[in-house]
Amino acid sequence: MTTLGSASAAPGEVDFGRLEVGESRDGSAVGLPVAVVNGARDGKTLYVQAASDGDELNGVGVVNRVVPQLDPAEISGTVLVVGIVNYHAFQVAEHRNPIDDTKMNRAYPGDASGTSSERIAHATFEAATRADLILDLHQGSTSRMIDEVRVRCGTRHRLHRECLELAKTFGCGYVLDQKGPDGQLARAGPDEGIPTVDPELGGAVGWDRESIRKGVDGVFNVLRGYGFLDGGVDAEPQTRATGFDQYGAPRGGVVRFEKELGDEVRAGDTLYRITDVFGTTKARVTADNDGLFWRERRLPQVATGEYVCSVGTGIDTY
Known part of the structure; x- marks a missing residue:
């Protein structure tokens, strides 16, 4: 029993x-x-x-x-x-x-x-x-x-x-x-x-x-x-990823992602833009390292410093 x-x-x-x-x-x-x-x-x-x-x-x-x-x-x-x-x-x-x-x-x-x-x-x-x-x-x-x-x-x-x-x-x-x-x-x-x-x-x-x-x-x-x-x-x-790079919002506004979940990322690639309500770009955020686009916030609106997304780093296959 x-x-x-x-x-x-x-x-x-x-x-x-x-x-x-x-x-x-x-x-x-x-x-x-x-x-x-x-x-x-x-x-x-x-x-x-x-x-x-x-x-x-x-x-x-x-x-x-x-x-x-x-x-x-x-x-x-x-x-x-x-x-x-x-x-x-x-x-x-x-x-x-x-x-x-x-x-x-x-x-x-x-x-x-x-x-x-x-x-x-x-x-x-x-x-x-x-x-x-x-x-x-x-x-x-x-x-x-x-x-x-x-x-x-x-x-x-x-x-x-x-x-x-x-x-x-x-x-x-x-x-x-x-x-x-x-x-x-x-x-x-x-x-x-x-x-x-x-x-x-x-x-x-x-x-x-x-x-x-x-x-x-x-x-x-x-x-x-x-x-x-x-x-x-x-x-x-x-x-497999062995770490994360996390990215926040340098400006407040609306997030427009340029990567999809699971996409390969190269250092320098644009991850997302932040625009005003009318679509004018206020900031562009690029990847610091190679990796995979791992996670993104659900809501598009952000305040300065708020979490936006994560890129998995140290990628290999096992």
Whole structure:
């Protein structure tokens, strides 16, 4: 019998429940939606979570589509799923937990007696560290971004190669291989000896169907590639970036991009212009280095100094 919160499944069964993480302001229990898919045959354990940031919903779309397709009779091992991590932020469609104004993916491994975010991080980290592999489903907030997978443990970490292989198996086509900030699950998981990646499934307000499709394909690639399901995966070469150049607005106005997401960028290329409302160019911004056009703001209007876009740098294929 395998349990996660109130969900409990014997081999060959699926169950759903709640993982309690505290109480809301009216004193009622707060429980994260969880699923346990216990395969009919022994095998590894995969942990999947979504909506660590409350407005990043593509991961929830992936869970919504993957779980109904998981037949425990066909699975070797166990899949543990937390469908919504940042419960309070999800309820109000905000990025940060409004109870303590915290970005959840900076709170790992958490604290059982800490703030709201630390308690949620602790509970989900306890679940995640029962697994052999961890997928922490994200997206580029509400900005527009290519679909990619992030390896955040750093190139000197003892599990770097294993995390990179997991990212390649997931197979979005693009990988950011850059050490992440403290408190990320994709940093904390490898420290516990568990290969962990952070798929960043595009960026949208609401759900983006194409990014969700790639996320669903990625989860099934991992299930097949690591022996949970029959059928292997021919991992295709991935385009990897090892850093970002970020660009802001030198003037206020309206942004007119001259590159599309995924475009190759050469140093000196024009990335975007800033115009006034009537289309007169006020500033032109060019690339500092070669790379790939990785991410762009969703809204066209900007104030001086506001974020506009990112270019992935240090590009190679592996």
